[in-house]
Amino acid sequence: GRANARLPPEVNRILFVRNLPFKITAEELYDLFGRYGAIRQIRKGNTKDTRGTAFVVYEDIYDAKNACDNLSGFHVLDRYLIVLYYQ
Amino acid sequence: LTPEQLQELRFQRDVDDRNRPWVDEELDALFPPDGYEILEPPASYKPL
Numbered sequence: 001g002r003a004n005a006r007l008p009p010e011v012n013r014i015l016f017v018r019n020l021p022f023k024i025t026a027e028e029l030y031d032l033f034g035r036y037g038a039i040r041q042i043r044k045g046n047t048k049d050t051r052g053t054a055f056v057v058y059e060d061i062y063d064a065k066n067a068c069d070n071l072s073g074f075h076v077l078d079r080y081l082i083v084l085y086y087q
Numbered sequence: 088l089t090p091e092q093l094q095e096l097r098f099q100r101d102v103d104d105r106n107r108p109w110v111d112e113e114l115d116a117l118f119p120p121d122g123y124e125i126l127e128p129p130a131s132y133k134p135l
Contacts, residue, residue, distance in 0.1 A: 006098060012105065014117065026126040038134035041114060043123040050122035057114065059134075061105050086117075 013040070013064045014086040015056045021077045022051050029054060036070065037063025055086060 015033075029042050033056045040057040058064040064085075072083045088096070109117075 007102065007105070027129040027131065029126065030129055030132045034132060034135065036135075039128070039132075040109065042126045043118060044126055045122060046124045047122045050119075055118060055123065057109075059106075059108070061102065063135075 007061060007065070010085050010087065011061060011065050011068075012085050012087075013058045013061050015058075015064055015068055016084045016086040017054045017056060017071075018052065018082040018084070019079050020052045020054055020081065021079055024076070029056070032071070032074075032076070033058075033067055036067035 020029075024044075026042070026044075029044065030039060033039055033042070036058070038059040040059050041055075042057070043055040045051050045053040056064075056067070058067065068083050068085065071081055074081045074083075
């Protein structure tokens, strides 16, 4: 929501997500993260080292904060999502 | 302007600044050059 409390500096529109199921699809990612607001872009890891991670870019900083607050520790196919602000 | 209005103005400017849209090239510069693919939004995707 539009709380007028000042946003901490680390909050930004790009989330770095870890512990994703390897076979999660674009539809599933857009569905899961799209519930919190308009998505500017999603980049999904596609190598041995980056599999299971993704960058999710929101259009609005409040949507990103809302998603981060709600999806950290979210349970997806027996995995707990790790959602961090990308610095 | 009252102090509260000034504070609100300053706050709004901060949010607007942090919400400045990126062009694709700006986004590319923010991320690792490889190891990630940009996903096509599914046809069913309707931004909120």
